[in-house]
Amino acid sequence: VLRLRLGSGRAGRFRSLKALLFDPATTMRYADIVLPLAQPLYTFAVAEGVTLCEGMAVVVPFGRSKIYTGIVWRLHDRRPDFKTVKTVSRVLYGTPLLDERQRRFWEWVADYYMCTLGEVMRVALPSLMKPSGHGEEEFAADEFPAPPGVVRGPGRRSAHRRRAGRRAGT
Numbered sequence: 001v002l003r004l005r006l007g008s009g010r011a012g013r014f015r016s017l018k019a020l021l022f023d024p025a026t027t028m029r030y031a032d033i034v035l036p037l038a039q040p041l042y043t044f045a046v047a048e049g050v051t052l053c054e055g056m057a058v059v060v061p062f063g064r065s066k067i068y069t070g071i072v073w074r075l076h077d078r079r080p081d082f083k084t085v086k087t088v089s090r091v092l093y094g095t096p097l098l099d100e101r102q103r104r105f106w107e108w109v110a111d112y113y114m115c116t117l118g119e120v121m122r123v124a125l126p127s128l129m130k131p132s133g134h135g136e137e138e139f140a141a142d143e144f145p146a147p148p149g150v151v152r153g154p155g156r157r158s159a160h161r162r163r164a165g166r167r168a169g170t
Contacts (some may be wrong), residue, residue: 016046018068027036028045028046028077029046029075029077030043030044030046030075030076030077030085031043031044031046031072031076032074032076033058033070033071033072033073033088034073034117034118034121035062035068036070036121038116038118039116040116041073042062043085044058044060044086045085045086045088046075046087047087047088051084052075052088052091053069053075053097054075054098054100055072055096055099055102056094056095057069057070057071057092057094057097058070058071058088058089058091058140059087059088059089059091062144067089068138069092071121073103073117082091093134108121
């Protein structure tokens, strides 16, 4: 854990980097999130006990039934002007996808090409990171058993070699 020396005086105080992100004991926290849309940043509430930092990937509800993957752009404690604020559903990966330098570059690209950060996100992230905008589903491996003759697990490579050798006539 990285520790920083803060305060004045001889002893000073040591505080971990994690405590500097956002202390869950504080008042309601909010995050401005970049979504892969041609729209400005959207503000979401951060639930108590959730540790977030700028650059992290999160899952957020959008509209009535859509779910998007977004990037935390800014953390703050200013409540937005609208009545209902949706909450960040889930934090992905546990570490930031973008550091400060990359976020500044995204801002430069958005400014230079006169587009939104969401449009930059759409072209900058790998295709597996791009959200579908539909409900999210997860499947367990046992829900989809392997077809007959397909080997899964530790002996897979040698089984494929044996089968390939039989087909080649060796």
